[in-house]
Amino acid sequence: MSKYPEYNHDKGREFFDRALKVIPAGIYGHLGPSEGLWIPIQKWPYYSVKAQGSYFWDADGNKYIDYMCAYGPNVLGYNDPDVDAAAKAQLEKGNCTTAPSTIMVECAENLVNTVASADWAFFCKNGSDTTTLAVMSARAHTHKRKIIFLKGYYHGDFQWAQKVDYPGILPEDVCHNLVAPWFDIDALQKLYDENDGDIAGLIAQPYDHGNFKDNEIASREYWQSVRKWCDDHGVVLIFDDVRTGFRLDLAGSDHYYGIKADLICFCKALANGYNMSALCGGEHMKATVSGMTYTGSYWMSAVPFAACIACINKMKALDTPTLFRKLGTQVTEGFKAAAANNGFNLVVSGEPALFYLRIADDDSLMLHQEWIAECVSRGLFLASHHNHFINASLTEDDIKLSVDIAEDAFNVLRKNHPELR
């Protein structure tokens, strides 16, 4: 008998069936069944109706403790009172206006004072906006064409960042993309030589947190070698800190590894769910970025800037990177013990603030998918094959509850698989 009975999702499914008629795929992208890998789909909540702190509730009234944090934006807790108060106060003054609000300047100053490699900030809406601007800027700055990516890369879904076999992508869209393995400086040199030095930039996430595989942490030595190699060859180093930003180091993940990137992209944790992103960079890149033709209808809206300032200030006050490391370690140690108690080997990889999980008892990942589904359908929201996220509202009691549900789900898994005994 399971300690945590499975949830029912009838109302959620009703909404989803309505959605399938009017929205392509019902819920497209990473929050939906295909990219989100809801296996099987019936175990997932489909939609939420409200959220608070570390929890959200679905249309059937089921409560979930959430380790995906909207895939990153929820960094302080849903409905954080300080961030929301700042946003509401700004909303009363104005939001999307012809002359941008002065708060935009304050937000840029705050970022420059926070991020070690930042001498300026350029605001957009999504992570892809910033990675695209970064790549364009690298080309404009160097007058070269090729961009080096590291294997397993993800830098958003704009055409240039997709792969040649993706629907709607032309070979011409990605013909200047070069891919090097992680942790291999010689491979960078080889690509440089093979392309007669026509390399504008190198774009990378701070460590290898690709999906479907254990995440691999980088070392300071590695990034210092990459920095030197880029300097020696006039290659613009772009840090894609969209996912990791402010969770490893409030001064930027490049600072965490002891270097300064030329350009660094932020989004998810920037404003606790208010929609904005920022490209930051060194003084030497400012003139180039000033000359770019690049803008958007909502990129200078004031409310997210107010939220961003409040969010960054609160993250500093809480020292969230230290907190996340502690909480992430605590919860994953609990998960590992729960697995071991039931005879399973749960591998935890990546940074504790963005932990990645994999049951190592079968190489098809089917067992892992079953366990994740049993967790989700009992109120512990994890993802099948994506890194997770910690938020600052997570408490000791939340972690105890999470580990208890995880253990219950492992127990169900063990009972469902007598052949593994």
Added chain:
Amino acid sequence: MTDAKTMAYINMYAVLGTLENLCELDFKAKEILSSLTKPVSLAFEVKDGPAATLFFSSKGCRMEDGVNNPDIKIPVSSCEKFNNIIDGKATPVPTKGIAKIGFLLKTFTALTDRLTELMRPSEEALRDRDFFVLSTRLTFYTIAVAISQIANQDAIGKASASYMVDGDISIGIKNCDTATIRVKDHRLVTIKKAPEKPRAIMSFADYDLAAALFGGKVNALEELCRGTVEIHGMASMIDNMNRLLDRVGLYLA
């Protein structure tokens, strides 16, 4: 963009290769074969392209890779020419087995005509449920084999294969036909039976859904959301196989 060489491999192994399934599943094909008094083998050898031998007997048909001492041998000077033969725009000329030309003109032609009838069916014919099911089953095997040919030959297909890890993918219509797509060192091979230990599974709910997918009337990802396509296991293998599946439509349109 398609290329003639990939098309030739698809025509050889996926289209002609489906004669194996036709002879097993279709009573009309069985009737055609029943007139054979002794086995006959027929090989196509395409310059700079595929080569395979079909072995026919009154009991059925099987295909083997390469030219294996056939009774009838048809060399073809190019992939383009071979594709024209399959499309009925050129006539095959055997260099060996002239004495068995009757098989080529009568039995083989009757079988390929029947295959075409089932693989390119009229709307009216599809209203017959048995015909529809048979057509869908044969299309399934054609597509399953075409996936591997595209992964191994087509430039963009090779990119999809380059992201695939080793292991067996089970692809099938639920509670019916299942095939194995075996991945090894980014080369794919299709085996027309279910794998013993799949690393990834993609299954279609029923014949109707499979037919709609194969006909390009619905999208696999949308059906995944709907719940009529199920996946399990190493999802990156399915993701990349799905990209290959997209390109099958391009070649077999």
